[in-house]
Amino acid sequence: MNTQTHERIANEISKQDVVLFMKGTPQAPQCGFSSQVAQLLAHLGVNFHSVNVLEDDDIRNGIKQYSDWPTIPQLYIKGEFVGGCDIVREMFQSGELQQHLAEKKIVT
Amino acid sequence: MPVSAAETFLQKRLCDSLAPQELEIVDESHRHIGHAGANASGVGSHFRVRIVAGAFEGLSRVQRHRLVYRALRDEAGGALGCGIHALELIALSPGEESSEA
Numbered sequence: 119m120n121t122q123t124h125e126r127i128a129n130e131i132s133k134q135d136v137v138l139f140m141k142g143t144p145q146a147p148q149c150g151f152s153s154q155v156a157q158l159l160a161h162l163g164v165n166f167h168s169v170n171v172l173e174d175d176d177i178r179n180g181i182k183q184y185s186d187w188p189t190i191p192q193l194y195i196k197g198e199f200v201g202g203c204d205i206v207r208e209m210f211q212s213g214e215l216q217q218h219l220a221e222k223k224i225v226t
Numbered sequence: 227m228p229v230s231a232a233e234t235f236l237q238k239r240l241c242d243s244l245a246p247q248e249l250e251i252v253d254e255s256h257r258h259i260g261h262a263g264a265n266a267s268g269v270g271s272h273f274r275v276r277i278v279a280g281a282f283e284g285l286s287r288v289q290r291h292r293l294v295y296r297a298l299r300d301e302a303g304g305a306l307g308c309g310i311h312a313l314e315l316i317a318l319s320p321g322e323e324s325s326e327a
Contacts, residue, residue: 141262148262151312172262188295188306189313204315205287
């Protein structure tokens with residue numbers, strides 16, 4: 119990954135407290151796993167910035183190296199990588215996600 | 227249904243690197259035909275994997291998943307190997323199975 123891509127990804131992650139790298143958009147998700155995470159965040163009433171990796175191959179490939187994580191979706195909260203679909207779903211089901219958001223003072 | 231090359235690859239890599247006490251692999255590719263990343267055959271692209279391994283002891287969820295992904299990387303290093311597109315992953319340490327939801 120070149121420096122420019124690295125900077126662009128860091129910039130996307132810093133745009134909002136909650137940032138979701140996904141396939142498609144929350145309104146028109148292109149993958150069931152991306153769709154699940156977007157719906158879950160919406161269900162919790164979280165405002166989030168979404169990045170459609172299908173629109174940009176540099177980001178699509180770069181984010182996998184950036185996070186050391188080979189799949190999409192990827193959720194970041196306050197600049198910190200939280201996980202992919204399985205982890206976010208597990209955290210939601212156990213209440214950890216809600217707790218984590220509250221601890222980070224993200225209004226839901 | 228014959229076992230796909232991808233499933234054999236998953237089985238071998240995970241056994242070699244994590245020495246799991248339990249390993250369940252379910253091919254769910256047929257549910258994703260037509261999606262980006264799926265192949266036309268309906269096997270070998272999307273899997274559900276449940277692993278119980280001592281290697282996960284004391285690790286966070288993210289660390290556990292990274293261990294699994296690392297074991298499955300292709301030669302080039304970035305993507306998952308053998309045409310695998312997505313994994314639904316349950317990674318437990320021994321003793322945690324009993325508390326499974």
